[in-house]
Amino acid sequence: xxxxxxxxxxxxxxxxxxxxxxxxxxxxxxxxxxxxxxxxxxxxxxxxxxxxxxxxxxxxxxxxxxxxxxxxxxxxxxxxxxxxxxxxxxxxxxx
Amino acid sequence: xxxxxxxxxxxxxxxxxxxxxxxxxxxxxxxxxxxxxxxxxxxxxxxxxxxxxxxxxxxxxxxxxxxxxxxxxxxxxxxxxxxxxxxxxxxxxxxxxxxxxxxxxxxxxxxxxxxxxxxxxxxxxxxxxxxxxxxxxxxxxxxxxxxxxxxxxxxxxxxxxxxxxxxxxxxxxxxxxxxxxxxxxxxxxxxxxxxxxxxxxxxxxxxxxxxxxxxxxxxxxxxxxxxxxxxxxxxxxxxxxxxxxxxxxxxxxxxxxxxxxxxxxxxxxxxxxxxxxxxxxxxxxxxxxxxxxxxxxxxxxxxxxxxxxxxxxxxxxxxxxxxxxxxxxxxxxxxxxxxxxxxxxxxxxxxxxxxxxxxxxxxxxxxxxxxxxxxxxxxxxxxxxxxxxxxxxxxxxxxxxxxxxxxxxxxxxxxxxxxxxxxxxxxxxxxxxxxxxxxxxxxxxxxxxxxxxxxxxxxxxxxxxxxxxxxxxxxxxxxxxxxxxxxxxxxxxxx
Numbered sequence: 001x002x003x004x005x006x007x008x009x010x011x012x013x014x015x016x017x018x019x020x021x022x023x024x025x026x027x028x029x030x031x032x033x034x035x036x037x038x039x040x041x042x043x044x045x046x047x048x049x050x051x052x053x054x055x056x057x058x059x060x061x062x063x064x065x066x067x068x069x070x071x072x073x074x075x076x077x078x079x080x081x082x083x084x085x086x087x088x089x090x091x092x093x094x095x
Numbered sequence: 096x097x098x099x100x101x102x103x104x105x106x107x108x109x110x111x112x113x114x115x116x117x118x119x120x121x122x123x124x125x126x127x128x129x130x131x132x133x134x135x136x137x138x139x140x141x142x143x144x145x146x147x148x149x150x151x152x153x154x155x156x157x158x159x160x161x162x163x164x165x166x167x168x169x170x171x172x173x174x175x176x177x178x179x180x181x182x183x184x185x186x187x188x189x190x191x192x193x194x195x196x197x198x199x200x201x202x203x204x205x206x207x208x209x210x211x212x213x214x215x216x217x218x219x220x221x222x223x224x225x226x227x228x229x230x231x232x233x234x235x236x237x238x239x240x241x242x243x244x245x246x247x248x249x250x251x252x253x254x255x256x257x258x259x260x261x262x263x264x265x266x267x268x269x270x271x272x273x274x275x276x277x278x279x280x281x282x283x284x285x286x287x288x289x290x291x292x293x294x295x296x297x298x299x300x301x302x303x304x305x306x307x308x309x310x311x312x313x314x315x316x317x318x319x320x321x322x323x324x325x326x327x328x329x330x331x332x333x334x335x336x337x338x339x340x341x342x343x344x345x346x347x348x349x350x351x352x353x354x355x356x357x358x359x360x361x362x363x364x365x366x367x368x369x370x371x372x373x374x375x376x377x378x379x380x381x382x383x384x385x386x387x388x389x390x391x392x393x394x395x396x397x398x399x400x401x402x403x404x405x406x407x408x409x410x411x412x413x414x415x416x417x418x419x420x421x422x423x424x425x426x427x428x429x430x431x432x433x434x435x436x437x438x439x440x441x442x443x444x445x446x447x448x449x450x451x452x453x454x455x456x457x458x459x460x461x462x463x464x465x466x467x468x469x470x471x472x473x474x475x476x477x478x479x480x481x482x483x484x485x486x487x488x489x490x491x492x493x494x495x496x497x498x499x500x501x502x503x504x505x506x507x508x509x510x511x512x513x514x515x516x517x518x519x520x521x522x523x524x525x526x527x528x529x530x531x532x533x534x535x536x537x538x539x540x541x542x543x544x545x546x547x548x549x550x551x552x553x554x555x556x557x558x559x560x561x562x563x564x565x566x567x568x569x570x571x572x573x574x575x576x577x578x579x580x581x582x583x584x585x586x587x588x589x590x
Contacts, residue, residue: 008466013462016461016462016465017427017446017449018446018449018450018458018461018462020450032459032463032466034521035412035459035521036463039410042406042409042410042413045403045482045483045486050486051485052481052482052484053485053488054308056295056308056562057295059337059338062337081429082428082429082436083434089430091429091444092438092439093440093441095442
């Protein structure tokens with residue numbers, strides 16, 4: 001049984017902002033198919049009365065006082081930028 | 096045989112520093128000479144801070160000699176290696192990825208700030224699987240780390256570098272991160288002690304995120320005492336990590352008081368699912384020998400079944416990639432890291448930067464995660480996995496009503512050959528079957544050496560405790576460490 005088709009993989013790659021050449025696409029499809037085939041076994045488990053767990057801590061929202069604190073200067077924030085101009089991150093034309 | 100300085104634990108070095116038998120410069124010189132001899136064979140460091148080490152040591156020595164330094168802090172003058180996914184201000188932090196190969200953090204991770212306050216010396220940034228995804232350290236963009244016990248074998252992963260440096264005497268201790276076993280499994284394969292603390296006990300601020308509900312920073316060390324001392328320094332609430340546990344204050348706990356050689360009356364459960372057929376005979380035998388020692392020391396041993404662990408690997412390989420696909424969307428060539436400069440449009444630049452910047456395993460996990468979270472599949476994969484995660488928690492809760500700790504192998508096998516599992520992702524994922532359930536439930540667990548195999552490869556034993564019960568972990572680990580008496584080092588590396 002096949003869990004994921006090459007078209008699915010192409011679609012997911014688009015969602016993930018990744019691209020693959022033909023041979024990579026071939027390999028990715030067969031590997032994802034095997035992995036998804038393995039993890040699909042959780043569908044056998046009866047979870048009808050079970051709540052989902054997102055993480056282990058019994059906390060919800062964490063707030064702090066709304067006070068101004070020191071943060072990075074724009075020079076520091078831009079220090080790793082591949083390209084910058086006028087105190088901003090420079091990117092190619094938005095398509 | 097007297098061990099050289101670079102093979103001593105931090106607590107012994109600290110004592111020698113206090114008694115003025117050695118200087119910090121002596122310790123650093125011993126380490127640097129060890130690095131000269133063996134680092135090229137292992138590739139455990141992505142960057143060695145040679146000048147920084149010598150300067151920190153000289154500063155420590157002159158401060159100490161003029162009576163300024165608070166040497167009672169257990170890590171003053173102690174050289175520690177840091178996994179390269181933990182941000183160090185002004186020092187390249189690459190995650191062993193091309194996409195961050197030029198990234199220089201403008202801030203320190205909270206654990207680094209705390210280690211600096213404790214006076215540690217940074218030896219360098221340790222190699223790892225790219226973005227901490229892997230179990231063999233073969234996924235580093237900068238090449239694999241070799242196991243110091245056998246250079247044809249893997250050190251485990253993803254913290255292969257931090258484990259190998261401590262094992263090989265090129266760091267005294269180190270920090271790693273553990274999402275599904277990335278501290279404990281390499282500790283096991285390299286014959287050192289590796290602790291994954293309770294989720295939320297150590298701040299993740301400045302740890303480059305892989306799977307945020309599972310990631311936790313923890314120490315590698317030569318013995319259990321150093322593990323407790325390092326945890327003292329790095330643990331506790333941090334305003335900058337909203338998932339850090341607020342009831343534990345930094346500096347308020349002293350885990351070394353649980354280092355007692357006594358486990359009379361302690362109840363140890365052995366999950367039969369973790370001693371199953373996949374576990375090598377020699378590994379199982381070593382764990383059984385340790386259990387016998389525990390029984391001789393007055394502990395009660397019982398077998399327990401945790402049936403939902405059968406699904407842990409599947410749950411993990413949905414939840415961890417899902418969180419990763421979200422966390423790694425920030426690497427797009429805009430604010431930091433590698434950018435492809437040929438693309439004429441923004442989305443073209445995203446795609447090309449990511450396609451060229453990430454390695455195959457990282458892409459595989461981003462793809463699994465994106466698929467699991469995508470419309471039409473979310474309920475069947477991500478949400479279903481979260482529900483099965485609850486069942487795994489329920490199994491552990493039931494176990495800790497009856498037992499103080501659980502003991503299992505850390506890894507089903509000793510170190511495997513480089514390349515042996517590289518082409519089969521599923522086979523590689525199986526290396527973590529004993530460690531993954533612990534992360535899903537946010538529990539603390541340690542790996543300690545349990546002996547050597549017939550091929551002279553280390554075997555690790557895992558001790559799991561209930562949430563925030565690191566006290567039980569240290570008590571059992573300390574007692575077993577004494578009873579097992581593991582005292583081997585990969586000295587052949589130096590021949």
